[in-house]
Amino acid sequence: MNEQSFAVRRGLAVGQVDVWLAASDEISADDLRSYERLMSPDEHARWTRFVVPKPRLQHLVARALLRRTLSRYAEVAPRQWQFDANTYGRPHIAGPTPACDLRFNISHTDGLVAVAVAKGLEIGVDVENVARSLDVLQLAPSVFAPAEVAALELAAERDRADVFFSFWTLKEAYIKARGMGLSLKLDGFAFDLSGTHPRISFNDRCPDDPSRWQFRRYLPTATHALAVAVSAPENAIDVRLIWVVPDAQPDASP
Numbered sequence: 001m002n003e004q005s006f007a008v009r010r011g012l013a014v015g016q017v018d019v020w021l022a023a024s025d026e027i028s029a030d031d032l033r034s035y036e037r038l039m040s041p042d043e044h045a046r047w048t049r050f051v052v053p054k055p056r057l058q059h060l061v062a063r064a065l066l067r068r069t070l071s072r073y074a075e076v077a078p079r080q081w082q083f084d085a086n087t088y089g090r091p092h093i094a095g096p097t098p099a100c101d102l103r104f105n106i107s108h109t110d111g112l113v114a115v116a117v118a119k120g121l122e123i124g125v126d127v128e129n130v131a132r133s134l135d136v137l138q139l140a141p142s143v144f145a146p147a148e149v150a151a152l153e154l155a156a157e158r159d160r161a162d163v164f165f166s167f168w169t170l171k172e173a174y175i176k177a178r179g180m181g182l183s184l185k186l187d188g189f190a191f192d193l194s195g196t197h198p199r200i201s202f203n204d205r206c207p208d209d210p211s212r213w214q215f216r217r218y219l220p221t222a223t224h225a226l227a228v229a230v231s232a233p234e235n236a237i238d239v240r241l242i243w244v245v246p247d248a249q250p251d252a253s254p
């Protein structure tokens with residue numbers, strides 16, 4: 001894996017979207033233990049209620065990655081961040097109020113945790129493990145718009161899983177950027193994968209303006225798909241994927 005450790009940097013230009021990635025299965029037991037100390041008492045109490053090992057691991061790594069990542073962009077120590085959530089469960093920064101309007105979104109799946117950050121933009125990120133065996137043609141009509149189902153059926157068999165997970169991660173990234181969960185209708189918007197970057201269209205089941213959204217999709221590993229949704233004008237975004245092991249020092253300065 002192309003793992004790199006990046007130096008602390010505090011700048012986040014307008015339109016810049018940094019997606020920090022951690023391979024959750026490759027983190028040492030010592031580091032994982034230290035991540036527990038980064039959590040607030042509430043976060044720790046919630047985390048202890050996870051009993052299934054993989055979601056438990058992903059949740060822990062996501063908390064550490066989020067706190068360490070935010071502290072790269074603001075003079076706030078990782079343990080000091082406070083979070084709140086909207087009525088649909090989307091978390092956001094509640095304090096301390098940083099100098100810039102930092103926004104974030106988290107996604108985790110088997111083997112991969114992602115934290116996307118941007119300044120003053122609505123953002124959503126989704127990662128999925130594509131190594132799962134799924135009957136994609138059977139599943140598609142219950143989660144995709146008719147145009148997406150048709151595109152999937154037309155795809156060559158060898159490309160179908162790739163097309164399926166592209167639609168899936170893009171739809172999730174959009175839903176997550178809106179922050180309204182499944183109150184948004186999955187068949188109310190559709191993606192077109194034919195251009196350089198994915199394009200979205202809406203119908204009256206999910207009214208929105210396509211021109212205010214930009215999307216990118218990636219294959220960060222051989223077994224993971226990732227998509228990012230950003231509310232920004234066309235060609236105005238710069239997305240960077242950054243591999244990192246979250247720093248294990250809970251009291252280190254940002």
Ligand SMILES: CC(C)(COP(=O)(O)OP(=O)(O)OC[C@H]1O[C@@H](n2cnc3c(N)ncnc32)[C@H](O)[C@@H]1OP(=O)(O)O)[C@@H](O)C(=O)NCCC(=O)NCCS
Pocket residue numbers: 059062088089090091105106107108109125126127143167168169171172175176177178179180181182186
């Ligand atoms: C709540 C939802 C965000 C869960 O998404 P998911 O794919 O299961 O999980 P992900 O790992 O990508 O995201 C989970 C993270 O999103 C964040 N999140 C929670 N609610 C959110 C919301 N309403 N909006 C944005 N982000 C949200 C949280 O940080 C959460 O992680 P945490 O609990 O560890 O803090 C939501 O999109 C959902 O339930 N989707 C249903 C999945 C589905 O049927 N998809 C159809 C295919 S298109």
